[in-house]
Amino acid sequence: MAVATYGVLDAHDKVPGILTIDRDPSPLASPAPGVPSTTATDGSQASRVVVPTPIPPVARSAASSGAPQPAAAALRSALAPALADPRLGRSVGLTVRDGMTGAHLLDVAADQPRTPASTTKLLTAAAVVPSLGPETRLRTTTVLAPDGRVVLRAGGDMMLARGPSRPGEVEGHAGVGTLAAQTAAALRSAGRTTVTLGLDTTYADGEDYAPTWDRAYYPEAIVGKVATLGLADGLVAPGRPGPADPAGEVAEVLRSELGRAGISVRGDLVRAAAPGGSRPLAAVSSAPVADVMAVALARSDNAVTESLARQAAVRAGAGGGFAEVARWVQAELARRGHDVTGVRLVDTSGLSKGTEVPARLVGDVIVAGTSGRDPGMARVVEDLPVAGLSGTLAGRYVSGPAASGAGLVRAKTGTLTGISSLGGTVVDADGRLLAFAVLADGIPSSSGTEGARAALDALVARLASCGCR
Structure with missing residues (x-):
């Protein structure tokens, strides 16, 4: 200790x-x-x-x-x-x-x-x-797969807010709550109120931990898991390690927020690339890359x-x-x-x-x-x-x-x-x-x-x- x-x-x-x-x-x-x-x-x-x-x-x-x-x-x-x-x-x-x-x-x-x-x-x-x-923004999106599954697609933003987007800030500039509200509206327009949920992290995929880093660095809040999807409050801070699964945590917040918006999400999370023929539902964007x-x-x-x-x-x-x-x-x-x-x-x-x-x-x-x-x-x-x-x-x-x-x-x-x-x-x-x-x-x-x-x-x-x- x-x-x-x-x-x-x-x-x-x-x-x-x-x-x-x-x-x-x-x-x-x-x-x-x-x-x-x-x-x-x-x-x-x-x-x-x-x-x-x-x-x-x-x-x-x-x-x-x-x-x-x-x-x-x-x-x-x-x-x-x-x-x-x-x-x-x-x-x-x-x-x-x-x-x-x-x-x-x-x-x-x-x-x-x-x-x-x-x-x-x-x-x-x-x-x-x-x-x-410098002005490029990282997009987090949802799409509707042909089988009726809503797929959350990572786009590089590790600073998502849990709730609504906060456009005046960098951390939390894009919010999962806003993404969920837009997704729910698109689903209702398509006559859907019950879905399953998928997670696509194939964008810029790679190991979440460098082999040259001591394994103790993560629990000691020295470094978080490297991901292309995560929450702003999941960034490491003194005495606060990051989540073991940053992208999975975002998916669970989306599930909860969809429920608040009147969309029932059933079944377990499916981790796979969005299939061909998926239709765009909603998107939120990060602050500019330079910020x-x-x-x-x-x-x-x-x-x-x-x-x-x-x-x-x-x-x-x-x-x-x-x-x-x-x-x-x-x-x-x-x-x-x-x-x-x-x-x-x-x-x-x-x-x-x-x-x-x-x-x-x-x-x-x-x-x-x-x-x-x-x-x-x-x-x-x-x-x-x-x-x-x-x-x-x-x-x-x-x-x-x-x-x-x-x-x-x-x-x-x-x-x-x-x-x-x-x-x-x-x-x-x-x-x-x-x-x-x-x-x-x-x-x-x-x-x-x-x-x-x-x-x-x-x-x-x-x-x-x-x-x-």
Whole structure:
């Protein structure tokens, strides 16, 4: 029991350990004005996810397209003390780039592959969002089979509401209750009030658990089952594992909601592909893929990230296995012009051991968004957690040397035993937008998770407070 408890704390970054979830370290923190938040449908504050507006007011007013670019020599001098902080150890890769031109301002061992932990999700987002399309919506549908069976067809949405659709939110944007009401209306129009129920999960099908993940990760709420159909309140949260059968849970909610709508559902659930000749009944659609990915990054949700990557890979003609999807992400990054030398992806979420990435590549994909070269990645960067305000950075940059970065840094975090990483953007003292990536994978045990984070945050905050000319 003690080992399991330690594993959960480790996964949620409360103690040092091999696991990574990177959840919001301060779930009770209130979002800033204009930064909407969503909570689990059970009202749990522990699972709050804050999705920032495209640019928070403080960053919008600070950034300026006419601001001067920092000088490389001055930047190196300003960051040298922070890079030498013993809490970061001796294995640090750093790249600092001009956010508008992509010019390399400072590189420190930036080509050496290092373990990025959950910062891996930035690479996945850089492949998935542009490939699927930022505005693409994931459709969950019902069809009427020739034998009178209503078949629920998965379409990739793992964030369905149990009841009515909530169009103003990402989690629960599409609701099973709304799908049931529309389905019931179509059935009554066809003169049917009694049906059987089927479930078709053949869309982007694959294993629900990676062979490289410890089997204990699921009961410890470190990762949920990877699926293409699920409920928003089934996403894992501290102390709350996900359902063993996400798609089956949605089917049972649909059964109940159809009953409420006056349609009697008899017999057991039939799991099979919808037969030829089935007629459409109803459909509900998720929030845009870019917004779904934003929630996955804000929560650092491994299962949602893997699900989106699998859908993109399958649509592109690759296989749906974890290793196949990881290979597709790497190939897609290369196809989009990124240098993937030294990259080794074991999965697409950063949960598995063995993934290695140079800081340079993390910087490359961020610049693709900040420079406007890749509109899909621009959406990803805009929606990254904001220092002191949202997601996994809500409780960071709120005091001490890092406080100068509050509201000005937005980044994806990564944490494993001996590893701390950040990749994102910062507005410097002159108003220039900079892109950065820093991977430290030799953190001494004496630093601990909190010490390493404090050192990393102080380094990035130095970028915010330095004009460096």
